[in-house]
Amino acid sequence: MTGPPGTELLSDLGRARDEVGEVLEVQLLGGGLVEITARLPHLAATARPGEFAQLRAWQGVEPLLRRPFSVAWTEGDRCAFVLEAVGSGTRMLVALRPGDALRSLGPLGNGFGFDPCPARALVVSGGLGCAPFPLLVRALRRAGCPDVTVLSGAATGARLYPAERFRRGDGGVAVLEATDDGSRGHRGRVTDLVASRCDAATIVYACGPNVMLAALASTLAGLAGPPRRAEVSLEAPMGCGFGTCLGCALPVVAGGGPDAPREHGTAWALCCRSGPVMEVSRVAWPELLALPPAHVA
Amino acid sequence: MTGGHPDLSVDLGRGLVLPNPVGLASGTAGYGFELRRLIDIDRLGALFTKGTTLRPRPGNPPPRVAEVRGGMLNSIGLHNPGVEHVAAVYAPEFARWSVPVVVNVAGGSVDDYLLCLRRLEDAPGIAGYELNISCPNIEGGMDYGQDAAAAARLVAAARALTSRHLMVKLSPNVTDIAEVARAVAGAGADSVSAVNTFVGMKVHRGIRAPVLPGRGTGGLSGPAIKPLGLAAVARVRAAVRIPVIGVGGIMDAGDAVEYMIAGADAVQVGTATFVDPGAALAVLDGLRDAAPGLRARPAAALRGGTVPPAGVEPASTG
Ligand SMILES: Cc1cc2nc3c(=O)[nH]c(=O)nc-3n(C[C@H](O)[C@H](O)[C@H](O)COP(=O)(O)OP(=O)(O)OC[C@H]3O[C@@H](n4cnc5c(N)ncnc54)[C@H](O)[C@@H]3O)c2cc1C
Ligand SMILES: Cc1cc2nc3c(=O)[nH]c(=O)nc-3n(C[C@H](O)[C@H](O)[C@H](O)COP(=O)(O)O)c2cc1C
Ligand code: FES
Numbered sequence: 001m002t003g004p005p006g007t008e009l010l011s012d013l014g015r016a017r018d019e020v021g022e023v024l025e026v027q028l029l030g031g032g033l034v035e036i037t038a039r040l041p042h043l044a045a046t047a048r049p050g051e052f053a054q055l056r057a058w059q060g061v062e063p064l065l066r067r068p069f070s071v072a073w074t075e076g077d078r079c080a081f082v083l084e085a086v087g088s089g090t091r092m093l094v095a096l097r098p099g100d101a102l103r104s105l106g107p108l109g110n111g112f113g114f115d116p117c118p119a120r121a122l123v124v125s126g127g128l129g130c131a132p133f134p135l136l137v138r139a140l141r142r143a144g145c146p147d148v149t150v151l152s153g154a155a156t157g158a159r160l161y162p163a164e165r166f167r168r169g170d171g172g173v174a175v176l177e178a179t180d181d182g183s184r185g186h187r188g189r190v191t192d193l194v195a196s197r198c199d200a201a202t203i204v205y206a207c208g209p210n211v212m213l214a215a216l217a218s219t220l221a222g223l224a225g226p227p228r229r230a231e232v233s234l235e236a237p238m239g240c241g242f243g244t245c246l247g248c249a250l251p252v253v254a255g256g257g258p259d260a261p262r263e264h265g266t267a268w269a270l271c272c273r274s275g276p277v278m279e280v281s282r283v284a285w286p287e288l289l290a291l292p293p294a295h296v297a
Numbered sequence: 298m299t300g301g302h303p304d305l306s307v308d309l310g311r312g313l314v315l316p317n318p319v320g321l322a323s324g325t326a327g328y329g330f331e332l333r334r335l336i337d338i339d340r341l342g343a344l345f346t347k348g349t350t351l352r353p354r355p356g357n358p359p360p361r362v363a364e365v366r367g368g369m370l371n372s373i374g375l376h377n378p379g380v381e382h383v384a385a386v387y388a389p390e391f392a393r394w395s396v397p398v399v400v401n402v403a404g405g406s407v408d409d410y411l412l413c414l415r416r417l418e419d420a421p422g423i424a425g426y427e428l429n430i431s432c433p434n435i436e437g438g439m440d441y442g443q444d445a446a447a448a449a450r451l452v453a454a455a456r457a458l459t460s461r462h463l464m465v466k467l468s469p470n471v472t473d474i475a476e477v478a479r480a481v482a483g484a485g486a487d488s489v490s491a492v493n494t495f496v497g498m499k500v501h502r503g504i505r506a507p508v509l510p511g512r513g514t515g516g517l518s519g520p521a522i523k524p525l526g527l528a529a530v531a532r533v534r535a536a537v538r539i540p541v542i543g544v545g546g547i548m549d550a551g552d553a554v555e556y557m558i559a560g561a562d563a564v565q566v567g568t569a570t571f572v573d574p575g576a577a578l579a580v581l582d583g584l585r586d587a588a589p590g591l592r593a594r595p596a597a598a599l600r601g602g603t604v605p606p607a608g609v610e611p612a613s614t615g
Pocket of ligand 3: 238246248
């Protein structure tokens with residue numbers, strides 16, 4: 001049993017394991033994006049799309065806490081993570097070399113839902129929000145989804161996650177790109193591309209900055225023919241990643257789940273156990289947008 | 298306990314016997330359900346639950362945690378499901394576990410604490426109470442911890458209500474922690490735990506404001522506070538005869554031994570669990586390795602001896 005009665009919506013921690021793996025490759029993708037491949041057999045064998053791992057690649061107390069990263073893809077006993085150096089922990093991760101140790105606690109969190117498999121999947125990626133999607137795209141295809149389209153957006157062309165890495169050899173996956181500066185693909189926001197590609201058979205999966213996800217939520221709310229379902233992957237500063245520090249609160253609309261004692265219509269749900277993937281209708285978007293940006297934590 | 302292991306049990310009095318001196322600190326282990334999935338918590342000496350209040354509390358707005366050099370700040374705001382849920386739903390589960398579960402109780406008024414305790418009195422599976430008179434993250438949450446007379450009144454009222462073990466969690470955010478320790482011991486506390494988090498602040502130069510919301514302050518925990526926690530434990534040890542549970546920045550068995558040398562009968566592992574869910578078990582295993590040379594009551598033998606009563610006075614700094 002995951003917890004006492006009433007906690008069934010929360011992630012299953014039963015697959016999570018602490019393992020020490022070995023870095024195999026650190027690739028610079030351009031635009032600051034880095035893809036780290038590591039031998040982490042347990043995580044590779046058990047991670048589902050949208051789930052994350054708490055990583056540590058240092059000894060001692062600085063940095064102190066692990067850092068959460070989506071599992072980007074798995075292959076055999078290997079796992080990959082896509083990240084960018086934004087602070088002390090990510091700087092140490094991108095400086096890793098093949099042969100270095102990488103410690104992972106995972107898989108953690110609730111991932112994306114694709115059972116029953118949608119007739120059409122629209123994957124909306126903004127910037128580093130690409131991270132969970134190679135694994136999702138492959139899982140959707142293996143589950144028999146005939147129509148998977150990735151809408152991939154970034155500030156500039158250099159910061160786009162390479163289209164062939166979303167496909168991972170699967171020519172049946174469409175990738176459409178958008179950049180803020182127009183240096184590649186559609187000039188403008190990736191969410192502009194959503195409306196004309198959505199129908200009642202579609203499930204939308206999205207990950208990216210909160211402003212992008214909120215724009216997507218309002219686009220979807222305005223559609224005459226809304227998608228069957230829409231799921232977003234969110235972030236919050238984390239202490240533990242497994243539900244005991246209660247640090248990773250995200251604002252959700254009332255009725256927000258068993259971990260969220262509620263008050264005044266808005267409640268908090270834990271990103272690490274109720275999320276990071278949540279149904280778009282569950283997120284309290286105005287409250288989320290009012291929060292300071294994640295990097296401030 | 299498997300054969301061959303030294304007996305590490307600690308009798309804290311009034312029926313609370315910890316199978317070993319290593320517990321999980323309040324607020325870092327929830328109510329045990331998550332960590333049970335990750336580690337064998339039944340091997341541990343005790344589980345101290347999240348601070349539990351009379352009514353459910355949604356907690357503070359995010360961000361609630363922020364890392365600082367050698368530690369972290371938290372401003373969780375006692376996010377908890379309320380005593381009714383804990384007593385009715387969680388406690389029957391505790392009763393099936395072999396790890397003793399001590400419920401950490403918090404409140405804004407004496408009545409809150411007493412109503413909370415009264416509800417828990419009927420519940421099974423509870424090895425004792427840890428009165429949290431020291432939460433820095435709710436309005437009024439620290440009044441009892443900072444006022445020796447108020448703390449004594451609260452403890453006396455709680456003492457009259459329960460025959461279960463009553464531990465009091467001391468706030469380090471006071472001028473003289475020994476005074477509060479003496480007051481609660483005199484009012485009937487069976488033991489004291491020290492310390493809760495220290496009030497701290499992280500300021501962000503970019504936004505020219507504190508990182509944490511509201512007052513901008515949070516509770517500092519982790520390795521950065523170990524020297525402060527050790528000093529507090531030494532002061533409390535010298536002030537009272539009841540058992541002292543040491544907590545603050547324990548990352549490994551060596552840290553736990555230091556707390557025992559300073560006078561702790563048992564320890565709690567907090568923030569270290571976030572870094573490594575198995576940290577408390579590693580502390581326990583390390584203590585066992587240190588214990589074979591010691592006789593019947595290794596925990597008692599590890600403790601004491603070298604810390605002078607001078608620990609009572611703050612040392613002058615250069
Ligand atoms: C479920 C989840 C999955 C994630 N997946 C990825 C991923 O695949 N690729 C990627 O590049 N990033 C990802 N992130 C964000 C990543 O964890 C942060 O960028 C990273 O923790 C920053 O650490 P730092 O030490 O470099 O930065 P610092 O600024 O030094 O971090 C200090 C503290 O702030 C927190 N923090 C800082 N930025 C963020 C942020 N954006 N989100 C959450 N917490 C933050 C950190 O956890 C840390 O405790 C994910 C976050 C979450 C919650
Ligand atoms: C996220 C977090 C939440 C906490 N919540 C509580 C609480 O509800 N009640 C309490 O008495 N102490 C609480 N504490 C304090 C710890 O129990 C402990 O006293 C403190 O963190 C120092 O120990 P450490 O350095 O090992 O973490 C909390 C600490 C942290 C980090
Ligand atoms: S990160 Fe600790 S509860 Fe979610």
